[in-house]
Amino acid sequence: MDFSWDSGQRERYELVWNETRTWPDVKEGFFSREDWERCAGLGLTGLSVPAAHGGGGLGFLDTARTVEAFGRGCPDMGLVFATMAHLFACAMPVAEHGAPELRERTLPGLCSGELIGANAITEEDAGSDVTAITTRAVRDGGDYVITGAKSFVSNAPVADVFTVYASTDPAFGHLGLSAFAVRRDTPGLTVGEPFAKVGLDSCPAAMVWLDGCRVPAANRLGREGQGAAIFQSSMRWERTCLFAAYLGRTERLLERCVAHAAERxxxxxxxxxNQAVSHRIARLRLRLEAARLLLWQACWRLDRGEHAVLDIAMAKLAVSEGAVQAGLDAMQIFAGAGVRAGGGIERELRDALPATVFSGTSEIQLEQIAKELGL
Structure with missing residues (x-):
């Protein structure tokens, strides 16, 4: 493995970091269309989508390094999360598994920022256990009729395209799942009101109901029964490249802690x-570098065509739990200023907390690691 970045990679990192660090500070409410267009202007909405469809055509490692710069520079982690969820959980499934005609009419808009994507898989009784999904997709001539409810869909209130997972053959469990690209204007699709969350405030999330939505068979991703595999493919992108943003976020917090400890x-x-402070910061740096190397190694192996299941699980676990601990450390170091709203430290902690849940909980990652060890 060689992580000596070439001039093009360094320039891309510096461009994204230097540009996003000048963006407006976090404001109340959700991200705006202007915010989204800024992301699209830097190519962030299509980084890993093939260039033939309007994307950047980057591999795992290059994408992760760029997203790390985004997370380090952008003041709003909710916007970072929304952009990467759009890319890895909606655009990439279409890019990798959609039919040519579907890719041609969907990907250019997703990459340019004209369209916003969302991922609809989670249900009230189907979180980590995708085999429990009850949303059904029944073939009817040249269409599928989809009926069900999705309980937690990031970007839903503003999304134009949804990647929807539904069972086409319940008897086969996860092997009976299929995936579809569903447009927002499809009759029968209803998006609920945004609900409050512990963090990532500027990324709106809501329930989505599908009541007899008629979706053309041409909008199916892959073959019938490939939904679980398609979802896992999108998770390979998300558990590595999206979480690279938290590496950038942790470095951002580290820099603030060092500066504060030197001045306060x-x-x-x-x-x-005081060693109680300096050692806390030293351990923060140690966790950051260890997590970064785990994530880069996972991306390097994915770029080589390896499955890297163990590497991905270890990287996701180390990055997410390290981000939460970094937030807690920063709160202790900043003391009262860290607890008080408005200073940014408490928001960083709140934004880190969901990272141990979405894209597979810490417990799921530990189970995956144990399984890969033969336990």
Whole structure:
């Protein structure tokens, strides 16, 4: 493995970091169309989509490094998450598994920012257990009729295209799942009101209901029964490249902690002179670098065509739990200023908390690691 970045990779990182760090600070409410267009202007909405369809054509490692710069620079982690969820959980399934005609009429808009994508798989009784999905897709001539409810769909209130997972043959469990690209204006598709969340506030999320939605068979991704495999394929992108944003976020917090420890004085000296503070920051750096190498290794193996199941699970676990611990460390170091809303530290912690849940909980990653070890 060689992680000495070439000039093009370094320039891309610097461009994204330097541009996004000048963006407006986090505001109340959800991201705006102007915010989305800024992301699209840097090519972030289509980084890994093939260039033939308007994307950047980047592989796993190049995409992850660019997303890391995005997470480090952008003041709003909710916007970062929304953009990457759009790319990895909607655009990439279409790019990798959609029919040529579907790719041609969908991907250019997703890459340019004209269209916003969302992923609809989670249900009230089907979170980690995708075999419990009850949404049905029944073939009717040249269409499928989809009926069901999705309980947690990020970007739903503003999405134009949904990747919907439904059972076409319940008797086969996860082997009976299929995936579809469903447009927002499809009759029978209803999006609920946005609900409040613990973090990632600017990314709206809501329930989605599908009541007899008639979707052309041409909008099916892959073959019938390939839905679980397609979802896992999208998770390979998400558990690596989306979580690279949290590497950038952790580095951003580390820089703030170092600066604060060097400037803040208590009892007549810098707080960084206290081992209780300096060692906390040193461990923060240690966790960051370890998680970064795990994630880069997973991306390197994916680029080589390896499945990298163990590497992905370890990277996702290390990055997500490291991000939460970084938020807790920063809150302790900043003390009252870290607890008070408005200073940004408490928001960083809130934005990190969902990372141990979405894209597979920490417990699921531990189970995957144990399974790969033969346990």
């Amino acid at each position: 004085r208590q009892f007549g000296r810098r707080i960084g002179g």
